Amino acid sequence: MIKAYAAQSPGGVLERFEFERGPLLSNEVDIEVLHCGICHSDLSMLNNDWEITEYPFVGGHEVIGKIKQVGAEVKHLQEGEIVGLGWHAGYCMTCDCCMQGHHNLCHESESTVVGRYGGFSTEVRAKAHSVIALPKELPPEVAGPLFCGGITVFTPLLQYDIKPTSRVGVIGIGGLGHLALQFLKAWGCEVTAFTSNEAKKQEALALGAHHTVDSRHGEIQQKYDLIISTVNIKLDWDRYVSSLAPNGRLHFVGATLDPLDIHVSPMIAGQRSMSASLVGSPAGISTMLEFAARHQIKPVVEHFQFDQINEALAHLRDGKAKYRIVLSH
Template sequence: MIKAWAAFEAGGELKPFEYDPGPLGAHDVEIEVEYCGICHSDLSMINNEWAMTTYPLVPGHEVAGRISAVGAHVSKFKVGDRVGLGWHSAYCNDCQTCLEGDHNLCSDVHHTIVGRHGGFADKVRAQATAVVALPDNLPSETAGPLFCGGITVFNPIVQFDVKPTARVGVIGIGGLGHLAVKFLSAWGCEVTAFTSSEAKRTEALSLGAHKTIDSTDKNAIRGAKDYFDMVISTVNVELNWGAYISTLRPKGRLHFVGALLEPVKVNILALMDQQRSISSSPVGSPAVIGQMLEFAARHDIQPQVEVFAMDEVNKAIDRLENGSPRYRVVLKR
């Protein structure tokens, strides 16, 4: 039996829950959870904001732990290996996107907490393809959030071949944004943080940003006209996107990684005139996650975390939902 914490209704507190996972699949692994991050996606699933939650729900898709069992056909891992698991738990491995290495775009992808139980538990299971080994010098305590928040902001750097000489703006310095600043700065980019908070401005500079712009100051944004190669939005609220588009250089890109539910209102001529573009991306493939982990270990990039005991899960959720954590919340089993 796997012992876990589960929500039994939309918005409900998490309570102790046990379930029998059945026999381990031949291509699967079982992970003994040591740490698991709490992401805003977990909150959305707990509250059924996306209308795809089934209860009881065991959240948790930022897992760091050790392999406790391997399926009969698994050769890439052995018991005791330190690994992580993110938003995806399985792929078809046969479609064209999987064969091209873009497993994260598989049309038959299985999400770790959609229709299956996640990492707020002593153990969690996943297809071995979706599990990635942790570098020796990357601490497990901070590794979990890299498997969702980290890869979400790292993936576009790879997908759009961001140059080390690029000028990149980051909108929002929070759970995603603080990692974007760290990765882009280490990548070699000139990084500008857009933020409305004086405290966040100071912190963004300490995280590696070279400049900051007050996002509430229209004149300051106008002053960055035609400046950026890319602007990455990590927020989930509607902003004046036209103002940010105006800060892009010719062929510049406004890229969304924050889960914005409102329609994006833009003037197509503002894009067309300078061949600018708008794009978005999900988490990365296992190969890109591995690349991110290696880069993070090499440059000592770790998310800033607040750690709670697993049995303090409801307190931790309240901290994320109603507090101002700096910047990711992690459960320790």
């Protein structure tokens, strides 16, 4: 019997819950959960904000654990190995997106927390191709957020061939932004942090930013090759588009809730563009982990025990997390 914490209704308190699984398929692995991050997406799923949640709901998609059992066809993972699992728990492996290495765009992808029970439990199951071995240089107790927040901000660097000479801005210094600053500094970029929080400016500089600018009203002097927005609030997007260099890009990884008010003329004049992305492929995650291990990039986390899960969720809901939360057994 697998033990978990589950909500029975939208926004409900997570309570102790037990369930059983059927036999392990030949291409699956079972993972004993050691640590699991809490992401804003877990809150969205808990509240059924996206109208895809099934109850009882067991969240948790930033899993670090130990391989407990492998299916008969699994050769690249071994029992006892420390691994991570992110938003996706499986892909079709046959569609054009999968065949081109863009597994995160697979229309038949399986989510770790949609239609199955996630990492707020003692054990999770996933297709082996979505499970990535954790480099020994990365501490398991802090690595979980890399499998969602980390790959989310790392993917644009791979996708758009960002150069070490690029000037890059990051809007919002929180769970996503604090990782983006670390990656970009190690990548070699000149990095600007956009934040309206005065207290975060010094923290942003310590995390890797060379400059800070008020995200709402500050004067922008640089011309950026890339600006990554991690926020879900309405900003003066024309201001940011106008601050892009020719061929520059405004890229969204934060799901802003309001429609984007943007004039096309500045985009045309500078041949600028906008884009967005969702997490990343298994190959991208593996590359990110290798890069993080080499440069000793780690999420800044606060730790809670699993029996404190409701306090941890409230801490995140109230905007008090600095910068990610990890649960441990």
